[in-house]
Amino acid sequence: MTLGRLAIYALLVVFAAVYLMPLYVMVMTSLKDIEEIRQGNLLALPESPTLFAWIKAWGSACTGSECEGLAPFFFNSIRIVVPAVLISTFIGALNGYVLAKWKFRGSELLFGALLFGCFIPFQVILLPMARLLATLGLANTVTGLVLVHVIYGIAFTTLFFRNFYVSVPNELVKAAQLDGASFFQIFRHIFLPISVPIFTVTIIWQFTQIWNDFLFGVVYSGPGTQPITVALNNLVNTSVGGKEYNVDMAAALIAALPTLVVYVLAGKYFVRGLTAGAVKG
Amino acid sequence: MWLPKIILAPTTVAMVVCMYGFILWTGALSFTKSRMLPQWDFVGFLQYDKLFANPRWDVALSNLVVFGILFICISLVIGLALAIFLDQKIKAEGLIRTIYLYPMAVSFVVTGTAWKWILNPGLGIEKLVRDFGFTDFEFRWLVDQEMAIYTIVIAAVWQSSGFVMAMFLAGLRGVDDSLVKAAKIDGASAWQSYWYVILPILRPVFFSAVVILSHIAIKSFDLVQALTGGGPGYASDLPANFMYTFAFNRAQMGIGAASAMIMLFGVLAILVPYLYSELRGSNRG
Incomplete structure (x- = not known):
């Protein structure tokens, strides 16, 4: 493989990573608890993955005045x-x-x-x-x-x-x-x-x-x-008791x-x- | 034979009433004093005067220009570059293409929500770069009046550039191989044959891509709503968000209708030349 082709592959892979990054960040964030989100950074893997955010986003997060999840x-x-x-x-x-x-x-x-x-x-x-x-x-x-x-x-x-x-x-x-x-x-x-x-x-x-x-x-x-799109937007913009980014991300993924x-x-x-x-x- | 006409009748009625009739209705409304409810006291161009005197509309229009130009140009460059690179007999091309294109399958509201978190001042990219050791790094475009519109550009390019890639790739696959071979025999380098032979053939694809992207730009609404909510203040409003706010939240129906008509004329200004050339082309073919 020539240097030129290597460069092309490298570029393609970098772009693939860029396109995948938001999805990766969403999944990782949705599996962390809020404490870990505040301590760590976007790309860090969750130390003790939890489905808490997913359960809340689905069943009990607030989308305005009612709190029945998505x-x-x-x-x-x-x-x-x-x-x-x-x-x-x-x-x-x-x-x-x-x-x-x-x-x-x-x-x-x-x-x-x-x-x-x-x-x-x-x-x-x-x-x-x-x-x-x-x-x-x-x-x-x-x-x-x-x-x-x-x-x-x-x-x-x-x-x-x-x-x-x-x-x-x-x-x-x-x-x-x-x-x-x-x-x-x-x-x-x-x-x-x-x-x-x-x-x-x-x-x-x-x-x-x-x-x-x-x-x-x-x-x-x-x-x-x-x-669901309207509810997602309401969920993200409803802040009852502090932002829960993990719930936001789980909701967006749902x-x-x-x-x-x-x-x-x-x-x-x-x-x-x-x-x-x-x-x- | 009456059956074909009967089949098309409901669609025709829906089209005449709900498209053309409604456009006329909105046009008429934009010449009245209507606020909460439609009312038919005609006041000439008063609503348009008010609209263009409104600083918020000013911001929305200039945002559209900035957003439109950047969004279109960056998407074209990235899309074309990726298409050309992918066209070099790449292994796993299918997989890579799938990755580039998946953002197009999700809603702009999801895209906005994701990027709102990634660009979060404090915990998003800023924190990430600080963790790498650049402890003074600041990245607060999302809450910066001047920069908020550029966050919309980033998210929109992320969502749509893969699609431009797909259009160009389809175009490249349609290019006659013998032309490229002829150029090679004439001593053209790979880049020369792209620049002088292939790109000119792709001109119609360029044209379509620009029309589609400007169409997406003018209609952009949900991305802004989800990513910045038009903020800070109204610094990242686009015309569609202006229209929604005035027509449905502020009970300013007349101004809302006037802004919608301006949006329609914006689309027509791009579309009419395009459709004209398309139809001429298809009649010839």
Whole structure:
């Protein structure tokens, strides 16, 4: 190995260490007690690792006036994410199918107009959406948050499926039509079977986006319906009886775990969604 | 055939109402006196006058410029460098790539929480360096009015530079090998062929990366909220945080709406040329 290549490897490893450092610090801090945190430093290994901070972050840390830990909010997030991901993915699949293979006058324009939705800064819709949710009686509800995430997620899911289905040869659709297959039959028997990768990409993308959302969560949720990101922020900024950095770090890790696990298990699809979604949005 | 139209109908309605309708609604609201509740006494550009006379908005805008430029430039440099180095037939490339990219999977709130602790004045990096023997070392950017915005840059670069790396790496993998070989035959060194042959081919990737990063910069909200809370005071506010504070905490709906419209125009100024060139490109292809 030449000196040049050695330098390249060294540089790559140094950067890997830099990227890993915050995760390492979080894990180590979450395993120490507060006394050890004050005595030692960021990188020091815990002398007597304890799960105290994790237990407190999960079950009894204060996130404002109530002190029930992150657990209830973790489940709020699940109750928001699961329906929002499924509904927006399902609608996106059908939309993409139509926009790719059943074009009609104006459908391209519609797609362009929808694409724009991937880019708008959501600040510009926050106020009227709050009014709409209040009018529908959905202010501060899980259903309201699901609705918001579905509406503003459709642009992305439609884009994903449309771009995927565009590459299916038109002849295939024509031939199926000649054989008398209907709109839905073609979708079910030709398009669905080849759609596993794009469903995976879309579901992972939507899951990550919605789980990590903070803006909609902080604006449209109430005390009982806050998602985990909002609760984490409240937990960190609530100081009842001194800062507990170990609890903060355990809480941050709990909030990060679901998306990290997905990333480790299905990184390939995550990256694909990131590039597909991000290049256009 | 009416079925395709029926399928798209709900999306169309949602889009027309909840995107374009709401943008118009916010635009109209920004010309009224609305405070706690929307009301429709039109006052012309009064809210915009108030907005730009507000020192806090001033700070948020100049923070966005500082943050945006640094965040974009540093992410591009790091992302490109890592991509080029990773493209040298590196062993364990997959593992290294996974490590560089994992921050992108976590929420900005988590990133903010982690860096808030790492940069903690007293117990964070400051303590670490002092333990190494530099007992006078000071690192208090988090509580320093002048420096707080740079902590946002650090955390944002940490989160997003791996993603830029992934974009460039994908671009590099798409470069035609024969071009590089031709350059080699013409006597170009490895660096020359990167500089003169490969980088020009990557121009579209650059363009996309800049658009995506500036988009992330303009929309940045959660990172600031979690890392500095906009503080000390409002020294590290960005426009999105300003908008949230005025629209939802201070019952200044008119000013909040005006600031949101300015953000929209900021995004459009970047986006319209980009989409224009993209669509032209795809029509040709």
